[in-house]
Amino acid sequence: MRWTQTLIPTLRESPSDAEILSHQLLLRAGIIRKLAAGLYNFMPLGIRSLHKIQKIIREEMDRSGALEILMPALQPPEIWQASGRYEAAADTLFKVNDHSKREWVLGPTHEEVVSTLAAGEINSYRQLPINLYQIQTKFRDEIRPRFGLMRAREFIMKDAYSFDKDDVASMSSYRKMYDTYVRIFRRCGLKAFPVEADAGVMGGKHTHEFVVPADTGECEIAFCDSCGYAANVEKADSALQKTYSQNEASTELFETPGVKTIESLSKPPYSIPASQQIKTLVFIAEDKPVILLLRGDYQLNEAKLAGLLGTVIFRPATDEEVFNLLKAHVGSLGAVGIKQVPVYADLLLEGATDMVTGANKDGFHIRHVNMSRDIPQAQFVSIRTVKNGESCVKCGKPLSIRNAIEVGQVFKLGTKYSVALGACYSDEKGEQKPCVMGCYGIGVTRTLQAVIEQNFDKDGISWPISVAPYHICVTPLNVAPESEPMKWAERYYAELSSAGIEVLLDDRDERPGVKFKDSELIGIPIRLSIGEKSLAKGVVELKRRNGELVALKPEDAVAEAIKWVQEELNKLS
RNA sequence: CGGGGCGUAGCUCAGCCUGGCAGAGCGCUUGCUUUGGGAGCAAGAAGUCGAGAGUUCGAAUCUCUCCGUCCCGACCA
Numbered sequence: 156m157r158w159t160q161t162l163i164p165t166l167r168e169s170p171s172d173a174e175i176l177s178h179q180l181l182l183r184a185g186i187i188r189k190l191a192a193g194l195y196n197f198m199p200l201g202i203r204s205l206h207k208i209q210k211i212i213r214e215e216m217d218r219s220g221a222l223e224i225l226m227p228a229l230q231p232p233e234i235w236q237a238s239g240r241y242e243a244a245a246d247t248l249f250k251v252n253d254h255s256k257r258e259w260v261l262g263p264t265h266e267e268v269v270s271t272l273a274a275g276e277i278n279s280y281r282q283l284p285i286n287l288y289q290i291q292t293k294f295r296d297e298i299r300p301r302f303g304l305m306r307a308r309e310f311i312m313k314d315a316y317s318f319d320k321d322d323v324a325s326m327s328s329y330r331k332m333y334d335t336y337v338r339i340f341r342r343c344g345l346k347a348f349p350v351e352a353d354a355g356v357m358g359g360k361h362t363h364e365f366v367v368p369a370d371t372g373e374c375e376i377a378f379c380d381s382c383g384y385a386a387n388v389e390k391a392d393s394a395l396q397k398t399y400s401q402n403e404a405s406t407e408l409f410e411t412p413g414v415k416t417i418e419s420l421s422k423p424p425y426s427i428p429a430s431q432q433i434k435t436l437v438f439i440a441e442d443k444p445v446i447l448l449l450r451g452d453y454q455l456n457e458a459k460l461a462g463l464l465g466t467v468i469f470r471p472a473t474d475e476e477v478f479n480l481l482k483a484h485v486g487s488l489g490a491v492g493i494k495q496v497p498v499y500a501d502l503l504l505e506g507a508t509d510m511v512t513g514a515n516k517d518g519f520h521i522r523h524v525n526m527s528r529d530i531p532q533a534q535f536v537s538i539r540t541v542k543n544g545e546s547c548v549k550c551g552k553p554l555s556i557r558n559a560i561e562v563g564q565v566f567k568l569g570t571k572y573s574v575a576l577g578a579c580y581s582d583e584k585g586e587q588k589p590c591v592m593g594c595y596g597i598g599v600t601r602t603l604q605a606v607i608e609q610n611f612d613k614d615g616i617s618w619p620i621s622v623a624p625y626h627i628c629v630t631p632l633n634v635a636p637e638s639e640p641m642k643w644a645e646r647y648y649a650e651l652s653s654a655g656i657e658v659l660l661d662d663r664d665e666r667p668g669v670k671f672k673d674s675e676l677i678g679i680p681i682r683l684s685i686g687e688k689s690l691a692k693g694v695v696e697l698k699r700r701n702g703e704l705v706a707l708k709p710e711d712a713v714a715e716a717i718k719w720v721q722e723e724l725n726k727l728s
Numbered sequence: 729c730g731g732g733g734c735g736u737a738g739c740u741c742a743g744c745c746u747g748g749c750a751g752a753g754c755g756c757u758u759g760c761u762u763u764g765g766g767a768g769c770a771a772g773a774a775g776u777c778g779a780g781a782g783u784u785c786g787a788a789u790c791u792c793u794c795c796g797u798c799c800c801g802a803c804c805a
Binding site for chain 1: 729734738739740741745754755762763764765766767797798799801802803804805
């Protein structure tokens with residue numbers, strides 16, 4: 156492609172509505188343009204990279220035996236009502252009306268559609284296992300679209316759905332997708348890795364997220380550098396580090412006028428460290444109150460709480476509910492002597508002694524609280540959010556917590572959707588059984604941005620060659636048709652192209668500085684530049700985006716460039 | 729939905745406080761010069777100052793309402 160014949164609208168300055176670097180580079184390199192918040196046009200360079208990511212995904216999905224299909228983005232609301240997600244996902248479902256005011260849903264995902272499809276087409280165990288996938292545009296009414304393609308209202312996703320006869324077979328399908336994802340991200344030049352994750356509203360049990368560590372990522376991951384343990388903080392556990400004194404003193408009420416927070420009790424005149432306090436929370440889970448106890452220096456993990464309660468329908472109790480239940484206000488609550496409400500305490504509190512907690516009497520706390528003696532009714536569970544530096548559950552070394560971008564997720568779904576939508580098969584004995592499902596997503600457009608987030612420097616993007624819009628940028632520094640540089644450039648363009656190399660010929664009549672800056676900004680992995688000065692010395696120059704300049708005899712340049720491209724491609728094959 | 733910022737040329741922004749001719753740089757067009765790291769000179773095109781209402785002799789500027797957009801929070805299949 157000749158630069159003058161395509162549309163690469165690079166920007167010297169970055170638009171003011173882009174905050175994070177990868178978003179700025181997407182705009183500056185002319186890869187995307189915004190239509191509205193969370194809605195983007197893909198420009199010629201962008202669509203080329205996107206197609207390459209999609210090609211890698213298709214090749215690996217097909218290799219795994221999955222079958223590509225295409226399902227409608229526009230869906231009837233009835234199937235969403237059948238699965239129960241019409242209400243459960245109401246906040247993010249886009250709804251539209253047709254000419255007769257009938258309502259439709261713009262699909263944010265396709266469990267309902269694929270289950271309906273399977274209900275009609277899969278009848279026998281002989282058809283199983285089967286894995287159906289598509290690459291398609293999804294719609295989510297995000298409460299807050301942000302960071303360019305990271306969280307958009309319309310985005311491209313690869314979603315796959317496996318159907319198996321039982322749990323064991325489903326686990327094997329899951330494993331196959333897990334391995335496929337590892338290959339896909341590696342081929343995209345992305346350092347992504349799987350972490351244990353929380354299943355959330357999807358209703359599955361076994362799930363991994365594939366994440367790319369990045370400061371701008373929206374999820375937090377606990378990593379162990381020593382043994383490789385990695386989990387979303389929603390799921391992460393740590394080995395317990397209990398260092399409680401053996402003070403057997405009896406409980407004692409003391410006055411704490413106006414003290415309503417862990418923090419204020421940790422300051423003089425009380426000076427009780429947060430780690431020696433018991434934080435008491437009251438939640439209402441499906442209309443029933445529960446009391447949750449955490450050590451004062453920890454935060455509640457709501458994802459774990461959902462797992463414990465077996466429901467996502469819970470909320471903090473209102474001030475009024477709290478007072479009715481415990482006869483005290485938030486800030487003076489405790490679980491000592493509470494029998495009528497279930498009490499769950501974080502595992503870290505098991506065996507704790509000499510703690511301080513609220514007295515259920517405004518303005519008073521209790522000291523010398525011994526968990527096993529004074530709150531014996533508590534059941535110990537993991538409900539805290541792991542903190543940086545805690546010990547790894549597997550090897551005991553310190554965990555570090557880092558931000559990451561979630562680019563994919565694999566789920567073992569079970570039979571929730573197959574039961575709700577009738578995706579059943581006849582087994583060997585002729586009995587009707589629901590298919591055991593799995594679902595597997597990759598955010599294709601988000602992956603594009605994640606690649607940039609992981610591959611840039613001060614000059615711009617530095618694409619892995621497998622997803623670069625072009626392999627090589629041929630840069631003549633004089634574009635007059637009869638000039639020596641342009642004659643060589645034309646020859647290179649023709650010869651490299653016929654060898655199957657994707658060439659961008661910068662035939663713009665621009666100064667060298669502009670051409671170099673632009674080629675580095677848009678991140679083409681290899682550049683072949685031809686200038687009069689170097690030709691006078693009998694050479695042209697080949698350079699990797701991140702490498703040193705290599706001078707070559709003009710007639711050797713094509714062979715060498717092909718070799719470089721092959722080398723780069725081989726690294727990511 | 730709560731809090732905050734912003735909205736003026738394609739892009740980045742000044743002007744607003746203290747009302748009085750619509751501005752700069754980059755980009756774009758034309759010409760000359762220049763030609764190995766975002767050149768120089770000259771000329772030119774380019775605007776519903778987000779929208780509406782109000783105050784005023786007069787509003788980009790003051791007031792109100794609305795919209796858009798970005799950031800923080802809540803949320804995130």
